[in-house]
Amino acid sequence: MQSKSANSSRARPVRSPDSTDPEITVEELSARTGVSVRNIRAYQTAGLMPPPRLKGRLGLYDHEHQGKLELIRDLRQQGFRLDTIKDMLENTPEGAWSEYSLISGLFSTTFFTVEAPKRKALSEMASHWATPATPEQKERLSQNGLYRRIGPDEVEILSPALERIGIQLAELHVPLDTVLDLQDELIKHTRIIAKAYVEQLFLNLAKDVAAKAESAKAKGKPTDGNVVEPLKALFERLRPLAIGSISAAFPVVLQQEFDRSIQKQLKRLK
Template structure:
């Protein structure tokens, strides 16, 4: 929820609202990630724009951005950008899936699968990229579940007893083409919606339209891609009968 621009907070209040430490706020400010506070006497006061920037920084961190990458992204946003503009930036960066990777052990994997998985089945889940091997701070080997929603799909695939090499090649094909489509569609949206919006000076009157377009294009794009793939498969089948 956006706060009013007139709201004034001390650095302690800002840190508390943003869920970070005062030390973190000062560190971000020293790196130029936050604009200077407004001074009242010798007291620095912060507002909704600072809170919105901290929210955006957290979103970028959750997406795996390094500090250098975050600095580069924020450099492209005017320092006097209002909270609503920063909220738009967050909306544009929102992930298309709520899935988050999580660390689990073998017992937890078996519990989620509903049965004890064989070493071969676990290896196939690793081949599919649904699981990754990691080492924790104590040196113990653990598993990272990259997508909880894909675990059931992966288990059904392992039951088909297909060669691991085939699964690896299929994974490569899917990732190659989906990455290419994602890049091209992103560039299409940027060229026709985002860049014109920025070039016109990020007018307030267009901000909600851009945010709505980004939100609504997510489910529509997925629906179009699924339908397009299904039609392409049908065409391949017809051509090879």
């Protein structure tokens, strides 16, 4: 069961656009999606969204624009770069934007987490070390991606388990700067692995499911037109495999790196 704070931090619910919706202005599109007018136009310039239909000098947007924009918004919130998003959009079947936007909202922020976030005052961060954390250290703690600011002096710890590991390292008298360096390296490399899994595995399989649904619809085969449930079932199977693969590989790599380091030390002593 997710905590109240975890549920409140989820991405905004995504409304499935109705194909009968009237066309809207860029200001109305901005209000519906929470994306600024400036960013909407920047996404058009970058080729992520098609231009609006012009009615005189007025640009009008439809449900397809909104679906794409909601997806772009959610992917940006999850850390994807514009060039990566553009590639993803170019390889997604036409007409599937609203479904993808729903999927992004469904899985965003809480689908892959294994424990509820925990709130803590920023002033209490690093309180387990003998000396108080410096402003620079507190800033590092609040910006490495494991914490989400929710107030001037409050953060949401996204991995309480990792915080508990940090506390145990403090008890072993590991300096705070060393722990922060290790966390930075952890985030840097696991983010690379996570992006590879998302882009090469999850999104590719998602595109296959959506493409099959569109193909079945085009051929007049019976279909409910909903790809969310099949994708949820697929991702439920993929999630433990992706997370488990890291747990399975890391002990082997850790042992190999330990052995290499020992051999280097022995060579220096000769």
